[in-house]
Amino acid sequence: MKNNVRDIKRLREKLGVYFVVGTQDCDYSAERTLDIVKKALQGGVGTLQLRDKGSRLTQPEKEQLGREMQQLARQYEALFFVNDDVELAITLKADGVHVGQDDMKLEEVRARVGAEMYIGVSAGTVQEAREALAGGADCIGVGAMYATASKADAGEPIGPSGLRTIRESVGADLPIVGIGGITLGNAASVLSAGADGVAVISAISKAAAPDEAARELKRLVDRIKHSPK
Numbered sequence: 001m002k003n004n005v006r007d008i009k010r011l012r013e014k015l016g017v018y019f020v021v022g023t024q025d026c027d028y029s030a031e032r033t034l035d036i037v038k039k040a041l042q043g044g045v046g047t048l049q050l051r052d053k054g055s056r057l058t059q060p061e062k063e064q065l066g067r068e069m070q071q072l073a074r075q076y077e078a079l080f081f082v083n084d085d086v087e088l089a090i091t092l093k094a095d096g097v098h099v100g101q102d103d104m105k106l107e108e109v110r111a112r113v114g115a116e117m118y119i120g121v122s123a124g125t126v127q128e129a130r131e132a133l134a135g136g137a138d139c140i141g142v143g144a145m146y147a148t149a150s151k152a153d154a155g156e157p158i159g160p161s162g163l164r165t166i167r168e169s170v171g172a173d174l175p176i177v178g179i180g181g182i183t184l185g186n187a188a189s190v191l192s193a194g195a196d197g198v199a200v201i202s203a204i205s206k207a208a209a210p211d212e213a214a215r216e217l218k219r220l221v222d223r224i225k226h227s228p229k
């Protein structure tokens with residue numbers, strides 16, 4: 001389905017393996033972050049999100065990191081999202097911006113970014129998911145699926161059953177990614193519960209071989225999402 005200028009079918013396809021990352025996940029090194037991002041893209045990541053929470057980068061350094069991540073994403077035909085920082089997403093002309101429940105409100109984000117940019121919204125409950133759908137979110141990040149060490153304020157895990165309830169409440173058309181504690185070992189349960197993709201930090205950033213980790217996740221997603229029902 002095409003939503004004016006935002007192609008939701010393409011978005012859904014690209015969400016299969018969604019790599020969320022910032023310098024805090026990569027030894028506080030922009031160089032290492034870019035090296036891991038490149039490997040992740042080589043492995044088949046379809047969507048990349050700059051989520052720099054370390055606050056060790058100045059804003060110009062964060063912008064530069066974003067530019068370089070975006071260039072890599074383009075090279076590999078992946079979508080590039082910016083987390084939280086709506087103004088940076090606008091400056092970079094990112095494909096998308098992701099906001100949580102404590103960030104800028106969805107209506108305000110849409111008014112700032114215009115009609116072309118995808119907006120992702122975090123949802124941990126049926127109510128949040130329904131509000132995101134009604135407010136015109138293009139996709140939702142549902143979590144925390146499992147316990148995670150990558151986000152100190154992630155809520156109690158809701159597990160695949162929580163995601164399934166959210167899927168049933170919003171219907172089939174809204175793209176959903178599960179997030180939080182997802183690994184190669186539990187990703188199948190998240191996808192089988194109705195997610196279009198899996199969003200991960202540590203499963204790729206902390207892997208000994210990030211390209212192989214991304215590749216294995218992509219294989220799993222393709223097997224589960226594209227197998228005949």
Ligand SMILES: Cc1ncc(COP(=O)(O)OP(=O)(O)O)c(N)n1
Binds near residue numbers: 020121122143
């Ligand atoms: C795809 C995706 N889903 C959820 C989140 C979490 O966003 P938020 O709740 O705003 O928390 P922070 O990431 O800002 O700490 C996300 N970033 N991406």
Ligand SMILES: Cc1nc(C(=O)O)sc1CCOP(=O)(O)O
Binds near residue numbers: 149154199
């Ligand atoms: C960024 C983020 N958001 C979450 C949410 O529940 O909304 S959990 C999370 C951290 C995901 O990192 P990892 O894959 O290493 O568990």
Ligand SMILES: [Mg+2]
Binds near residue numbers: 084098100103
């Ligand atoms: Mg946020």
